[in-house]
Every structure is written in C-alpha cells, then in structure tokens.
Amino acid sequence: MQAIILLGAPGAGKGTLAEGVRNATGLIHVSTGDMLRAAVKAGTPTGREAQAYMEKGELVPDDVILRIVGERLAQGKPDDRYMFDGFPRTLEQARQLDATLAALGGSVRQVFLLEVPVPVIVSRLSGRRICKTCGAVYHLTNIPPKQAGVCDQCGGPLYQRPDDSEETVLNRLEVYQRQTASLIEFYAQKGLLVRINAGTTPQAATAELLARLA
Numbered sequence: 001m002q003a004i005i006l007l008g009a010p011g012a013g014k015g016t017l018a019e020g021v022r023n024a025t026g027l028i029h030v031s032t033g034d035m036l037r038a039a040v041k042a043g044t045p046t047g048r049e050a051q052a053y054m055e056k057g058e059l060v061p062d063d064v065i066l067r068i069v070g071e072r073l074a075q076g077k078p079d080d081r082y083m084f085d086g087f088p089r090t091l092e093q094a095r096q097l098d099a100t101l102a103a104l105g106g107s108v109r110q111v112f113l114l115e116v117p118v119p120v121i122v123s124r125l126s127g128r129r130i131c132k133t134c135g136a137v138y139h140l141t142n143i144p145p146k147q148a149g150v151c152d153q154c155g156g157p158l159y160q161r162p163d164d165s166e167e168t169v170l171n172r173l174e175v176y177q178r179q180t181a182s183l184i185e186f187y188a189q190k191g192l193l194v195r196i197n198a199g200t201t202p203q204a205a206t207a208e209l210l211a212r213l214a
C-alpha cells in the first residue's frame with residue numbers, strides 16, 4: 001500500500017489538483033475534509049463530533065481523523081495506491097500514517113507541497129462555491145459556472161462552505177501555520193518533499209505535479 005500526500009494551506013488547490021491527478025493516474029483520492037463533510041451531512045456520530053471544529057476552522061481531534069482514515073485503509077487492498085488530500089495535518093497524524101502504512105507493507109512515497117502566496121489563497125477561498133448536489137468546485141471569477149449559482153455538471157445549487165467566510169479563512173490559515181506547517185520539515189528531512197508552484201492555474205500545477213510524480 002503506497003501513498004502520496006498533497007500538503008498545503010487551505011486554498012492551495014489540493015482538491016482541484018487531486019481531481020486532475022486522479023483522472024491522469026488512477027490513484028485513489030482520499031480527502032479527510034470530504035469524508036468529514038459527508039459525515040456531517042449524514043448526521044453520523046463522527047459528523048456530530050467534527051462539526052463544531054470545522055465551523056470554527058479548527059482541526060478535528062487526531063483520534064477522530066485517525067479512526068476514519070484507518071477504517072478507509074482497512075477496506076483497501078495491499079497493492080492500492082493512495083493520494084491523501086488534507087491529511088495528515090499534524091505530526092501525530094503523520095507518524096501514525098507511517099506506522100499504519102508500514103504495518104500494511106507500504107510507505108509514503110512523495111509529499112507535494114503546493115506553494116501559493118497568501119493573498120491568492122484568501123481570494124480563492126472567499127470566492128469558492130461548491131455544488132450542493134455533486135460537490136463540483138467553482139470560483140466566482142476564476143472558474144465561474146455558465147449560469148450564476150447553478151452547477152454546469154448536474155444543475156444543482158451552488159453554495160459557499162460555511163468555513164470559507166473571511167473570518168474563518170483567516171483562522172484556518174493561522175491553524176495551518178501553527179499545526180500543519182511543521183510537516184514540511186518532517187517530510188523534507190525524510191527526503192520526500194517536492195515543492196510545486198500552485199499559484200498559477202490548476203492546469204499548470206497539475207502538469208508540474210504529474211511531471212515530478214515518481
């Protein structure tokens with residue numbers, strides 16, 4: 001069981017890049033943010049536990065995250081190849097991921113750090129809109145839907161994630177600096193870090209990542 005990781009601040013484009021990379025490579029995309037939003041929507045005990053943290057832009061506790069990722073990997077096969085998006089976000093998660101993969105005979109192969117200037121991040125997040133029905137991602141100016149407020153793919157209504165409001169965005173960036181940025185050094189020391197310029201277009205960033213994928 002092998003894995004690559006997409007690391008970067010909220011708004012760095014992890015989800016968008018993951019979609020392009022998955023389509024090009026067949027890697028299995030695992031987004032803890034998507035899993036948590038699905039749990040909140042379904043009203044499961046995990047969703048009820050996670051919701052308050054997510055609304056404030058705080059990290060959901062490690063034990064909750066490690067449980068849902070562990071359950072997901074337990075459904076996998078030994079030769080599966082994963083792409084994690086938004087996970088790990090703390091050193092504890094990173095260490096546990098190493099241990100879990102090692103127990104399954106695998107490892108983290110590469111960690112792609114998506115680098116984006118802060119003003120670009122804030123504009124991306126505050127303009128982001130998501131389809132309530134199929135989850136497709138738009139942006140008011142960068143990736144506008146053909147008809148305002150309506151999904152091109154399924155006709156569903158577009159909404160703004162509650163944690164994309166300006167105040168929560170600033171907290172999420174602070175949380176990233178405080179709790180997640182230390183992973184850059186953790187993976188650099190292991191020789192796994194690959195820096196990607198993700199401040200341009202999704203197409204350019206995806207092409208750069210694919211070119212550097214081992």
Ligand code: AMP
Pocket residue numbers: 010032033034036053054055057058059060061065085086087088089090093163172
């Ligand atoms: P994302 O869609 O990756 O931006 O995640 C949305 C929110 O879900 C985050 O702001 C956190 O509250 C929570 N979350 C997602 N992944 C993790 C993780 N690996 N560790 C802790 N919290 C997470």
